[in-house]
Amino acid sequence: MVRRERKRWEDIAVEQIGRREARTAFYRDSAPKMTLNGVWNFLYLEAPELSPEGFMNKEISKEGWDQIDVPSVWQLRGYDHMHYTDVLYLFPVNPPFVPTENPTGIYKKTIVLDENWIKNDTILKFHGVDSAFDVWVNGVHAGYSKVSRLPSEFDITELVKEGENDITVRVYKWSDGTYLEDQDMWWMSGIFRDVELINEPKNSILDCAVEGTLDDSYKNGILNVSVKTKHNVTLTWKLEKDGQIIAEGECRTEEKKANWSENVGEIRPWTAETPELYVLTVSAGEHEVQVRTGFRRIEIIDNNFRVNNTVILLNGVNHHDYNPKEGRCVTYEQTKADIVLMKQHNINAVRCSHYPANEYLYDLCDEYGLYVIDEADLECHGFEWTGNYKWITDDPEWEKSYVDRSVRMVKRDRNHPCIIMWSMGNESSFGHNFRSAAEAIRELDDTRLVHYEGDFEAEVSDVYSTMYTRLKPLKEIAEYKIKGDKPHVMCEYGHAMGNGPGGLKEHQELFRKYKRLQGGFIWEWYDHGIYTEENGYEYYRYGGNYGDFPTNGNFCIDGLLMPDRTPSPALAEYKQVIAPVEVTKVPGKYREIQLKNYYDFRNLSHLELRWWIQAEDQTVQEGRITELAAKPQEAQKIQIPYVPFEAEKNVDYYLNISICEKEKTLYASAGHEIVRAQFPMEIHSEVLEERPQGEALKVTEKEGILTVQNEKITVQFHSVFGKLLSVSADGREFLTAGPEMSVYRATIDNDMYKKEDWMNKYFIQKPCEQTEYFRYHEKEDCVTVEIGKYFGCYNQSWGFICDYEYRVYSCGQVKVTLNAKTVQNGKEEPEFLPRIGVQMKGNRELQNAMWYGRGFGENYVDSKEAAFMGIYKSGVDGMMTNYVYPQENGHREDVKWFSIGDGKNAMLCMMEAPLGLNLSNYTDESLEKAGHAWQMEKAENVIIHLDYKHSGLGSNSCGEEQIERAKVKRQDFSMAFTLQMIEAGTEKETAKKKYLD
Numbered sequence: 001m002v003r004r005e006r007k008r009w010e011d012i013a014v015e016q017i018g019r020r021e022a023r024t025a026f027y028r029d030s031a032p033k034m035t036l037n038g039v040w041n042f043l044y045l046e047a048p049e050l051s052p053e054g055f056m057n058k059e060i061s062k063e064g065w066d067q068i069d070v071p072s073v074w075q076l077r078g079y080d081h082m083h084y085t086d087v088l089y090l091f092p093v094n095p096p097f098v099p100t101e102n103p104t105g106i107y108k109k110t111i112v113l114d115e116n117w118i119k120n121d122t123i124l125k126f127h128g129v130d131s132a133f134d135v136w137v138n139g140v141h142a143g144y145s146k147v148s149r150l151p152s153e154f155d156i157t158e159l160v161k162e163g164e165n166d167i168t169v170r171v172y173k174w175s176d177g178t179y180l181e182d183q184d185m186w187w188m189s190g191i192f193r194d195v196e197l198i199n200e201p202k203n204s205i206l207d208c209a210v211e212g213t214l215d216d217s218y219k220n221g222i223l224n225v226s227v228k229t230k231h232n233v234t235l236t237w238k239l240e241k242d243g244q245i246i247a248e249g250e251c252r253t254e255e256k257k258a259n260w261s262e263n264v265g266e267i268r269p270w271t272a273e274t275p276e277l278y279v280l281t282v283s284a285g286e287h288e289v290q291v292r293t294g295f296r297r298i299e300i301i302d303n304n305f306r307v308n309n310t311v312i313l314l315n316g317v318n319h320h321d322y323n324p325k326e327g328r329c330v331t332y333e334q335t336k337a338d339i340v341l342m343k344q345h346n347i348n349a350v351r352c353s354h355y356p357a358n359e360y361l362y363d364l365c366d367e368y369g370l371y372v373i374d375e376a377d378l379e380c381h382g383f384e385w386t387g388n389y390k391w392i393t394d395d396p397e398w399e400k401s402y403v404d405r406s407v408r409m410v411k412r413d414r415n416h417p418c419i420i421m422w423s424m425g426n427e428s429s430f431g432h433n434f435r436s437a438a439e440a441i442r443e444l445d446d447t448r449l450v451h452y453e454g455d456f457e458a459e460v461s462d463v464y465s466t467m468y469t470r471l472k473p474l475k476e477i478a479e480y481k482i483k484g485d486k487p488h489v490m491c492e493y494g495h496a497m498g499n500g501p502g503g504l505k506e507h508q509e510l511f512r513k514y515k516r517l518q519g520g521f522i523w524e525w526y527d528h529g530i531y532t533e534e535n536g537y538e539y540y541r542y543g544g545n546y547g548d549f550p551t552n553g554n555f556c557i558d559g560l561l562m563p564d565r566t567p568s569p570a571l572a573e574y575k576q577v578i579a580p581v582e583v584t585k586v587p588g589k590y591r592e593i594q595l596k597n598y599y600d601f602r603n604l605s606h607l608e609l610r611w612w613i614q615a616e617d618q619t620v621q622e623g624r625i626t627e628l629a630a631k632p633q634e635a636q637k638i639q640i641p642y643v644p645f646e647a648e649k650n651v652d653y654y655l656n657i658s659i660c661e662k663e664k665t666l667y668a669s670a671g672h673e674i675v676r677a678q679f680p681m682e683i684h685s686e687v688l689e690e691r692p693q694g695e696a697l698k699v700t701e702k703e704g705i706l707t708v709q710n711e712k713i714t715v716q717f718h719s720v721f722g723k724l725l726s727v728s729a730d731g732r733e734f735l736t737a738g739p740e741m742s743v744y745r746a747t748i749d750n751d752m753y754k755k756e757d758w759m760n761k762y763f764i765q766k767p768c769e770q771t772e773y774f775r776y777h778e779k780e781d782c783v784t785v786e787i788g789k790y791f792g793c794y795n796q797s798w799g800f801i802c803d804y805e806y807r808v809y810s811c812g813q814v815k816v817t818l819n820a821k822t823v824q825n826g827k828e829e830p831e832f833l834p835r836i837g838v839q840m841k842g843n844r845e846l847q848n849a850m851w852y853g854r855g856f857g858e859n860y861v862d863s864k865e866a867a868f869m870g871i872y873k874s875g876v877d878g879m880m881t882n883y884v885y886p887q888e889n890g891h892r893e894d895v896k897w898f899s900i901g902d903g904k905n906a907m908l909c910m911m912e913a914p915l916g917l918n919l920s921n922y923t924d925e926s927l928e929k930a931g932h933a934w935q936m937e938k939a940e941n942v943i944i945h946l947d948y949k950h951s952g953l954g955s956n957s958c959g960e961e962q963i964e965r966a967k968v969k970r971q972d973f974s975m976a977f978t979l980q981m982i983e984a985g986t987e988k989e990t991a992k993k994k995y996l997d
């Protein structure tokens with residue numbers, strides 16, 4: 001007995017019913033189109049079997065039906081529920097069967113077709129429906145299709161009539177296809193891409209495959225075209241560039257097919273740097289279509305992949321379809337904004353992770369110039385957790401489904417010059433069905449490379465692709481010590497979850513150094529948070545926030561762009577690291593710099609160099625150099641013609657260089673900056689003066705409180721607890737708690753694998769300072785308080801022996817020095833610490849911050865390429881990066897002084913040697929605790945962290961840990977800084993005064 005019949009949406013033998021063969025998306029098509037986007041009638045059901053009788057008929061009563069927007073995902077229109085998992089299926093792994101409870105949406109729309117329309121054929125095209133669907137037209141079944149992120153077309157000519165026509169679509173959330181669509185993303189369903197009708201002429205061109213390649217000189221274009229028509233016709237064609245005809249011809253189809261090949265002479269080749277497009281127009285009389293093509297050739301020569309005979313480096317990003325309000329439903333405008341933003345950030349490649357994007361993404365990449373890895377809509381990651389990862393991947397019964405996903409992608413997208421690799425999918429192990437898919441791809445198109453990361457041995461993949469490979473094995477790959485000699489790409493690295501990634505520079509250095517490594521793609525472009533307004537708060541939800549279980553929580557908040565499209569600091573870092581021009585100082589030559597050209601095809605003549613000498617925050621000289629010429633991969637030396645000058649006392653000077661576009665480009669205005677560099681100048685003149693004297697200081701002691709005071713300043717210490725309690729001036733408290741050691745930071749996502757040990761074994765968030773001694777010496781103009789402390793955390797045998805020295809000067813300055821020696825009397829301790837520094841508290845009214853150090857944006861030791869020394873101003877809140885999932889943020893490195901003020905007065909803090917700074921209105925504890933920004937509790941004080949060292953970010957939420965230099969090891973340290981209460985506005989001049997001790 002058969003226990004269970006396969007339902008249609010569980011039948012892997014049925015790829016489709018009545019669906020047309022996949023074909024290209026024409027760039028222009030003379031066939032009229034009618035959009036079916038808009039409001040449809042909608043009936044939501046818990047299972048397809050519950051469909052009302054006759055639902056496919058026009059006459060069915062719509063009572064109880066709702067309305068829904070097409071396109072949209074129904075979970076964001078109030079049906080079903082939102083659920084996020086990275087790997088897990090939300091049902092037993094029992095392929096091809098899916099749950100009986102199978103959320104279903106019936107969509108209905110009436111359309112009116114006129115007499116003219118009816119004379120031609122009618123094609124109904126769905127650009128994307130998740131996950132499988134049936135279509136009826138005027139009550140008659142028109143077809144069935146699956147694969148969520150590929151189009152399905154049905155010829156409904158025989159089913160439509162003049163006047164009103166009824167279209168019914170029944171969409172199934174779960175289908176056998178779902179087993180192949182287990183990408184790391186929200187589970188969302190419905191008609192989520194455009195729907196349209198095409199009014200196709202009787203003598204139409206059905207498909208046109210255009211290949212623009214190059215002859216062996218790489219100069220002349222060869223155009224290979226094959227066309228399919230509905231009937232035999234005479235075709236005329238022309239190839240144009242900017243309106244000029246380059247080639248043209250005529251031919252007759254035989255068996256409804258025509259092929260031609262033409263050497264079109266010298267052309268301007270397509271590359272991502274030079275996106276030169278040509279337009280092919282093919283006409284069959286009453287039907288005319290256009291395809292844009294570019295001439296370029298992709299090959300593997302000497303173990304490298306090359307575009308037009310040049311080895312290229314991919315500086316890419318992984319791109320998912322995502323919109324904070326609409327889920328997986330995106331628009332042309334949004335996609336265009338993405339592409340423009342990528343180009344503005346020096347990105348030259350996109351991987352469509354992990355499914356084909358909307359058709360227009362490829363048009364945009366052709367036009368703006370981005371290399372694309374197009375990826376089939378295929379992932380069965382959940383099988384990995386069953387211990388039988390190959391289950392369906394190696395099962396020939398599933399072969400057709402695997403092949404279909406690649407073949408339809410290739411047939412749709414092959415005309416796009418931007419696509420350089422076909423990826424067969426993601427995270428689905430390897431086996432028979434991928435071998436077949438690779439073969440099928442090559443049969444259709446052997447002009448691109450085949451990619452699949454899951455082909456771990458690179459058996460059929462043309463490139464050896466890995467993800468999140470640590471630097472050490474990456475270097476071994478680079479040296480051909482691992483897996484043969486195919487060229488390597490990192491299809492994912494630099495996991496941009498929360499604060500991070502750090503260490504991008506080290507990756508880029510390897511990519512640039514080793515021939516085998518041809519770059520990589522950051523994971524990923526967006527944070528997939530879902531916009532929510534609730535109780536007066538606006539925020540972004542992630543997994544678990546809908547009560548969804550099991551979930552991977554905020555693992556979907558892992559992009560370079562925040563959900564509201566705010567670029568994260570990591571995007572600025574990435575831009576700088578991958579910039580096609582590298583600016584370095586020529587050692588020993590004080591005015592000479594070098595520009596290295598990392599473009600693969602362009603020289604630097606389209607760029608200009610702007611330079612200026614910056615005296616902390618003043619520009620003292622500037623100029624521009626417009627003759628840049630270095631050829632690809634070559635370097636050019638440049639003299640910066642500044643006039644020697646005398647340094648003002650106690651001022652730092654920097655030579656700043658900015659490389660900019662001379663002219664407006666498609667994606668940026670004239671003057672758009674490609675890269676910036678800064679070089680400190682060695683012309684510092686330090687002048688120390690005698691410290692001015694104020695009224696004699698008085699010392700009083702009462703109940704453990706030691707007060708040092710004159711008319712300028714009041715400083716209080718606790719002699720029992722051994723700490724600085726407060727610093728006041730003019731009756732107002734500026735510092736409300738003095739320095740105490742801190743080795744903890746609010747856990748960042750990239751610390752997730754450290755957190756357990758750090759917080760539950762080493763208790764770094766539970767510090768304790770014990771007083772060892774307290775003594776003071778009085779002099780008329782300086783009272784020195786010395787405090788000995790032992791610092792440690794709960795139950796730890798490691799700690800620090802701290803000597804604090806406070807000098808209160810009669811002029812009102814307070815100099816703080818901390819010398820600490822580290823001790824370990826046991827064995828156990830963390831491999832490294834988030835930070836070593838002190839925490840202080842400032843009066844909460846002091847909200848105007850200013851600092852001389854790296855900025856403007858937040859920066860960390862392994863992510864500070866795009867942060868330059870300068871004097872910056874901001875509100876305290878403006879220094880924070882508001883990550884969707886609260887965590888340590890807003891750090892600034894190399895700070896020489898900072899101030900916090902209220903517009904009238906300020907507390908200035910000047911470092912003896914640069915320190916790391918965090919200023920925040922939130923405590924570390926409240927950042928740690930909160931799941932969303934609105935849950936963060938405002939602190940009663942401005943929280944000030946001064947760090948001797950602060951660990952880097954790394955990318956360990958998925959990938960490389962902090963690199964060694966970015967790990968703060970337990971160590972002896974010293975730090976010193978001077979506090980001074982001043983009038984607001986005098987920060988810079990006050991900070992320039994240096995005193996003899």
Ligand code: GAL
Nearest residue numbers: 086184426427523555558958
């Ligand atoms: C990769 C996967 C991505 C994503 C990422 C983690 O393994 O291919 O889809 O899950 O990890 O964010």
Ligand code: MG
Nearest residue numbers: 086184381427
């Ligand atoms: Mg996955």
